[in-house]
Amino acid sequence: xxxxxxxxxxxxxxxxxxxxxxxxxxxxxxxxxxxxxxxxxxxxxxxxxxxxxxxxxxxxxxxxxxxxxxxxxxxxxxxxxxxxxxxxxxxxxxxxxxxxxxxxxxxxxxxxxxxxxxxxxxxxxxxxxxxxxxxxxxxxxxxxxxxxxxxxxxxxxxxxxxxxxxxxxxxxxxxxxxxxxxxxxxxxxxxxxxxxxxxxxxxxxxxxxxxxxxxxxxxxxxxxxxxxxxxxxxxxxxxxxxxxxxxxxxxxx
Numbered sequence: 651x652x653x654x655x656x657x658x659x660x661x662x663x664x665x666x667x668x669x670x671x672x673x674x675x676x677x678x679x680x681x682x683x684x685x686x687x688x689x690x691x692x693x694x695x696x697x698x699x700x701x702x703x704x705x706x707x708x709x710x711x712x713x714x715x716x717x718x719x720x721x722x723x724x725x726x727x728x729x730x731x732x733x734x735x736x737x738x739x740x741x742x743x744x745x746x747x748x749x750x751x752x753x754x755x756x757x758x759x760x761x762x763x764x765x766x767x768x769x770x771x772x773x774x775x776x777x778x779x780x781x782x783x784x785x786x787x788x789x790x791x792x793x794x795x796x797x798x799x800x801x802x803x804x805x806x807x808x809x810x811x812x813x814x815x816x817x818x819x820x821x822x823x824x825x826x827x828x829x830x831x832x833x834x835x836x837x838x839x840x841x842x843x844x845x846x847x848x849x850x851x852x853x854x855x856x857x858x859x860x861x862x863x864x865x866x867x868x869x870x871x872x873x874x875x876x877x878x879x880x881x882x883x884x885x886x887x888x889x890x891x892x893x894x895x896x897x898x899x900x901x902x903x
Contacts, residue, residue, distance in 0.1 A: 688794070691831060702813055722801070723801040723808055726803045731794070795801075807827060807889075808822070810887070834858065834878055834881055837877050838858060842863070843869070843870045844870060845863040847861070847874075852891065854892060856893050857890055859898075860896070861900045862899065871897045874895045
C-alpha cells in the first residue's frame with residue numbers, strides 16, 4: 651500500500667467519522683470551536699449575566715409598590731387624650747350617679763345640680779353664657795372627632811415596602827423626620843463650597859438653606875440638588891417630598 655492510500659479505521663480507536671456534528675456535552679455547556687476560540691455562549695456569557703442582573707434590579711425598582719396600595723401613615727394610639735377624656739367622663743358620671751342615688755335615698759340634691767337645672771330652665775337660648783358653653787362643647791367635640799379620624803404621628807415618614815421577598819407583605823417601616831434631616835444635612839455638608847446648611851423635612855416638602863463661602867452659587871445649588879435628590883432616593887420613602895434649595899453668601903462680620 652502506498653503512502654497516499656487511506657484505509658478505513660476499525661474499532662473504537664482513531665479519529666471520529668465525518669457522519670455529523672459532535673453531540674453537545676451532557677451538562678449543557680458549549681464546547682470550544684475547532685480553532686480553540688470560545689463558543690458563542692462563552693463569548694456572551696458575561697453580557698447575559700449582567701443583563702439579567704440589570705433586569706432584576708430594574709424590575710424591582712419599577713415594581714416596587716406596583717399593584718399594591720401605597721403605604722399608609724402610622725396611627726397614633728392617642729393615650730393622653732383618651733386618658734383625659736376617660737377620667738373626666740368617669741368623674742362626671744360618678745358624681746351625677748352619686749347624687750341621683752342620694753336623692754332616691756331621701757336626701758336633698760346637691761346645690762350645683764339644682765342650680766344647673768334652674769339655669770337651663772330659665773336662661774334663653776340667645777344668652778351669652780349659653781352661646782359660650784355651646785361653642786366650648788362644639789370645639790371639644792370637633793377636637794375629639796379630629797383625633798379619631800386623623801392618624802397622627804406626623805414625625806414618622808412611611809417607607810416603601812420590600813418587594814420580591816416572601817412573607818414581607820405586612821412589614822412596615824417609618825423614618826423619623828429629624829433623622830432624615832440629619833442624614834440630608836450630613837450629605838449636604840460634603841458638597842464643596844458649603845459652609846453651613848439647615849434642612850427642614852416635612853411630610854411633603856424638604857427645604858434646604860445653605861451658605862457657600864466659595865464657588866459660584868449656581869454651581870453649589872446644582873450640586874446640592876443632585877446630592878440631596880440622590881439621598882432622598884436612597885431613603886426609600888413611600889412619598890418623595892418636593893425639594894427646595896436656597897444658597898446664599900454668609901453675612902460679613
